Amino acid sequence: MATPVMDTNTTPTVQKLTIGKSLNLGLRAAMEADPKVIVMGEDVGKLGGVFRITDGLQKDFGEHRVLDTPLSESGIVGTAVGLAVRGFRPVCEIQFDGFIFPAFDQIVSQVAKLRTRTQGRVNVPIVIRVPYGGGIGAVEHHSESPESYFAHTAGLRVVTCSNAVDAYWMIQQAIQCDDPVLFFEPKRLYHSGNLKADVDTTATPEPLFQSRTVRQGTTATIATYGPSVKVCLDAATAAEEEGKTLEVIDLRTLSPLDLGPVYESVRRTGRLVVVTEAPSESSLSSEIAAKVQQECFYSLEAPVIRVTGFDVPYPPAKLEEHFLPDLDRVLDAVDRSLAW
Amino acid sequence: MARATDTRVGLYRTVRLIRRFEQRAVDLVDTGDIVGGIHPYTGQEAIAAGVCAALRDDDVITSTHRGHGHVLAKGADPARVLAELAGRDTGLNRGRGGSMHAADFAMGILGANAIVGANAPITVGAAWAARHSGSDRVAVSFFGDGAVNQGVLLESLNLAALWRLPVLFVCENNGYATTLPVGEAVAGTITGRGEAFGIPSVTVDGADPVAVLTAARTAVRRARAGDGPSLIECLAYRFDAHHTWEHRARMRYRSDEEVHSGRLRDPVTIQGARLADAERERVDAEVESTLDEAVAFALAGPHPDPGGALDHLYASGLRPRQGGDH
Numbered sequence: 115m116a117t118p119v120m121d122t123n124t125t126p127t128v129q130k131l132t133i134g135k136s137l138n139l140g141l142r143a144a145m146e147a148d149p150k151v152i153v154m155g156e157d158v159g160k161l162g163g164v165f166r167i168t169d170g171l172q173k174d175f176g177e178h179r180v181l182d183t184p185l186s187e188s189g190i191v192g193t194a195v196g197l198a199v200r201g202f203r204p205v206c207e208i209q210f211d212g213f214i215f216p217a218f219d220q221i222v223s224q225v226a227k228l229r230t231r232t233q234g235r236v237n238v239p240i241v242i243r244v245p246y247g248g249g250i251g252a253v254e255h256h257s258e259s260p261e262s263y264f265a266h267t268a269g270l271r272v273v274t275c276s277n278a279v280d281a282y283w284m285i286q287q288a289i290q291c292d293d294p295v296l297f298f299e300p301k302r303l304y305h306s307g308n309l310k311a312d313v314d315t316t317a318t319p320e321p322l323f324q325s326r327t328v329r330q331g332t333t334a335t336i337a338t339y340g341p342s343v344k345v346c347l348d349a350a351t352a353a354e355e356e357g358k359t360l361e362v363i364d365l366r367t368l369s370p371l372d373l374g375p376v377y378e379s380v381r382r383t384g385r386l387v388v389v390t391e392a393p394s395e396s397s398l399s400s401e402i403a404a405k406v407q408q409e410c411f412y413s414l415e416a417p418v419i420r421v422t423g424f425d426v427p428y429p430p431a432k433l434e435e436h437f438l439p440d441l442d443r444v445l446d447a448v449d450r451s452l453a454w
Numbered sequence: 455m456a457r458a459t460d461t462r463v464g465l466y467r468t469v470r471l472i473r474r475f476e477q478r479a480v481d482l483v484d485t486g487d488i489v490g491g492i493h494p495y496t497g498q499e500a501i502a503a504g505v506c507a508a509l510r511d512d513d514v515i516t517s518t519h520r521g522h523g524h525v526l527a528k529g530a531d532p533a534r535v536l537a538e539l540a541g542r543d544t545g546l547n548r549g550r551g552g553s554m555h556a557a558d559f560a561m562g563i564l565g566a567n568a569i570v571g572a573n574a575p576i577t578v579g580a581a582w583a584a585r586h587s588g589s590d591r592v593a594v595s596f597f598g599d600g601a602v603n604q605g606v607l608l609e610s611l612n613l614a615a616l617w618r619l620p621v622l623f624v625c626e627n628n629g630y631a632t633t634l635p636v637g638e639a640v641a642g643t644i645t646g647r648g649e650a651f652g653i654p655s656v657t658v659d660g661a662d663p664v665a666v667l668t669a670a671r672t673a674v675r676r677a678r679a680g681d682g683p684s685l686i687e688c689l690a691y692r693f694d695a696h697h698t699w700e701h702r703a704r705m706r707y708r709s710d711e712e713v714h715s716g717r718l719r720d721p722v723t724i725q726g727a728r729l730a731d732a733e734r735e736r737v738d739a740e741v742e743s744t745l746d747e748a749v750a751f752a753l754a755g756p757h758p759d760p761g762g763a764l765d766h767l768y769a770s771g772l773r774p775r776q777g778g779d780h
């Protein structure tokens with residue numbers, strides 16, 4: 115990928131950043147590198163977004179590149195399609211996960227299909243950024259994990275970041291991708307000081323559409339993504355005290371899935387736990403379980419176990435702790451796998 | 455408390471109740487008893503009061519993310535609304551709906567709705583049901599200036615006009631959708647959207663309950679007579695934050711001077727001035743004791759049992775799926 119232009123005189127190349135700040139700088143770098151990149155969405159300009167991910171971009175790049183749109187999700191994404199097929203690279207912000215559905219028609223019927231429909235004569239290089247997931251004590255529509263709907267739709271790419279380094283690079287790579295990318299951002303981790311990490315803006319990033327083993331182990335494999343990566347890493351640390359080593363894989367790309375490292379790991383451990391906030395029925399976790407049993411049938415010592423949100427509408431804030439996979443539920447699943 | 459009534463005192467009681475309800479709800483957000491915050495209706499009370507005072511008990515309304523005022527004005531029990539906000543099993547929706555989804559079908563409250571614009575077609579359907587069951591009930595859709603830019607709202611205007619349905623489209627133009635000023639979001643005018651579909655559309659002073667009541671009465675009469683929908687744009691000012699998180703994250707999209715002058719036209723003061731001091735004080739005291747009881751009721755309620763999460767997914771009690779750990 116093209117290295118984003120950074121003013122090395124004023125900006126250190128290694129900075130300690132939150133995920134939110136990394137996304138902000140990644141967007142900035144992408145806008146500097148390509149004048150065709152424009153940012154659009156509700157309250158993204160003057161305010162800088164309700165989560166402040168686009169903070170300062172309108173001030174620095176102008177109102178023609180950072181558009182405050184009316185409240186009009188279908189209009190936002192549809193407009194982005196028109197921009198994209200005429201040479202722009204729009205980055206749309208959906209304010210919260212639960213507000214993507216008014217745009218669902220444009221995403222599924224237009225964004226996903228246009229390239230095939232025109233037999234490759236046009237690309238639709240749109241990025242749709244979606245803050246997703248729970249754990250912020252919010253009301254309905256503000257805590258959902260709708261990624262499986264989009265992973266289910268051929269023609270879309272779906273990725274999600276779990277840490278600051280990935281946030282910085284993945285958003286730029288998604289913008290450079292010639293296909294439409296749904297970019298899911300773990301909102302509860304946006305401003306987490308504990309997750310601040312050294313981001314080297316001169317490093318060479320790993321490819322976008324690859325999963326990554328973030329912790330090695332031999333007892334069992336855990337496949338997860340987004341906000342649940344931290345939960346699983348914490349579980350792995352706790353498991354170590356009991357003499358178990360868990361291999362944790364951050365999937366990063368949800369469509370296409372990159373399950374090679376998962377297969378390889380499961381062939382060694384014989385056990386797989388899949389952890390997602392999204393409910394399990396007909397979901398990404400179902401898909402992963404199906405593929406792993408097909409590819410690793412003779413290596414599995416236990417059925418694939420899934421730890422997920424429950425198959426109910428996202429619960430009210432005071433009950434969400436029961437819904438969200440946590441350390442205990444992950445460890446319990448590992449024990450059940452081992453006891454099989 | 456019952457539905458807003460159209461007397462001098464009745465209108466005052468409702469605007470005062472909503473004002474103090476919201477202020478006490480904000481207190482409960484601050485103490486952590488209401489989790490997730492609220493969108494305070496403060497400053498817009500005259501709209502809910504004026505419209506609901508023009509209705510009958512058997513008329514129906516749908517509402518928005520900023521819906522406490524509508525629900526109270528239509529006659530929902532403040533104690534059960536507050537318990538809903540606090541996520542208690544004693545709330546209107548047994549704590550499962552929360553601030554943005556209060557519903558009370560017995561009171562004709564078909565639901566507040568957090569998806570901006572989504573309530574409008576539901577109102578159209580309810581109006582269709584009323585018309586085709588031979589009743590002269592009307593259906594009211596409350597929505598904000600932000601909602602008029604959603605396609606679904608325009609679809610709803612068309613359907614209601616096409617089928618001459620008894621709908622009141624009540625737009626509360628408080629100047630902003632979150633932080634975006636209406637002037638930077640709406641091409642043309644809000645009443646122009648109604649007029650384009652042949653819907654009689656007026657703009658009224660949304661700070662004065664009597665002005666709203668007068669316009670609502672005309673629209674209700676038209677609807678009951680079978681002459682179709684109306685649109686009322688109510689000009690108002692949101693006194694408080696878009697949402698209570700704004701109390702912590704100051705956002706500076708409105709100048710202090712603007713907020714100050716916006717608050718000068720206060721519906722509670724405007725209607726209060728129409729009452730004698732003694733009369734007003736008596737209502738204030740009544741409202742306060744109602745709310746004291748409401749707060750006590752709300753905080754005494756148990757939290758919902760997470761074990762009941764699957765109880766109401768399907769009419770038959772079907773539980774074909776559960777997710778979780780398996």
Ligand SMILES: Cc1ncc(C[n+]2csc(CCOP(=O)(O)OP(=O)(O)O)c2C)c(N)n1
Nearest residue numbers: 213520568569570598599600601630631632
């Ligand atoms: C479909 C949808 N998109 C985005 C949001 C997030 N949101 C909540 S309220 C709001 C602004 C609504 O403005 P308006 O309709 O004027 O109502 P007001 O808040 O001023 O009462 C937005 C963007 C939402 N609730 N629903």
Ligand SMILES: [Mg+2]
Nearest residue numbers: 598599630631
């Ligand atoms: Mg508004």
